[in-house]
Amino acid sequence: MTLSSELIWQDQQHQVLFELIDEIKADHVDSTTFIRLNDYAEHHFCIEEAYMQALEYPEYEAHLQSHNKFRKELQHMLAEHSEYDAQLRDMLSDFLCEWLRRHIFGVDKKLEAFIMHSERK
Numbered sequence: 001m002t003l004s005s006e007l008i009w010q011d012q013q014h015q016v017l018f019e020l021i022d023e024i025k026a027d028h029v030d031s032t033t034f035i036r037l038n039d040y041a042e043h044h045f046c047i048e049e050a051y052m053q054a055l056e057y058p059e060y061e062a063h064l065q066s067h068n069k070f071r072k073e074l075q076h077m078l079a080e081h082s083e084y085d086a087q088l089r090d091m092l093s094d095f096l097c098e099w100l101r102r103h104i105f106g107v108d109k110k111l112e113a114f115i116m117h118s119e120r121k
């Protein structure tokens with residue numbers, strides 16, 4: 001795990017997640033977009049979880065549960081749908097966007113502050 005000197009990585013990764021979620025609304029979208037989103041979310045969650053474990057973050061369990069909820073929702077979407085019409089894509093994209101926004105301004109903000117105050121940011 002590379003420990004950067006600023007918490008820029010977290011911001012950048014969130015930005016990529018929002019872009020992928022936005023892409024779901026595009027006309028050309030198919031299941032590969034969801035798979036890329038799934039892979040990238042997994043990559044991002046694993047990094048945050050590695051930091052929490054390395055720094056013995058006191059709210060690790062609750063944060064992990066929140067990530068797991070997102071993982072489950074995405075898996076559910078991938079399993080439930082093989083075709084995505086515009087209405088469904090808008091609904092899924094809005095749902096994921098709203099979830100991510102709440103997560104970022106909630107538990108991720110707290111984690112960010114904790115990491116920034118630690119000596120291993």
Ligand SMILES: [Fe+2]
Binds near residue numbers: 048063067103107108
């Ligand atoms: Fe998180």
Ligand SMILES: [Fe+2]
Binds near residue numbers: 044048104
């Ligand atoms: Fe995050």
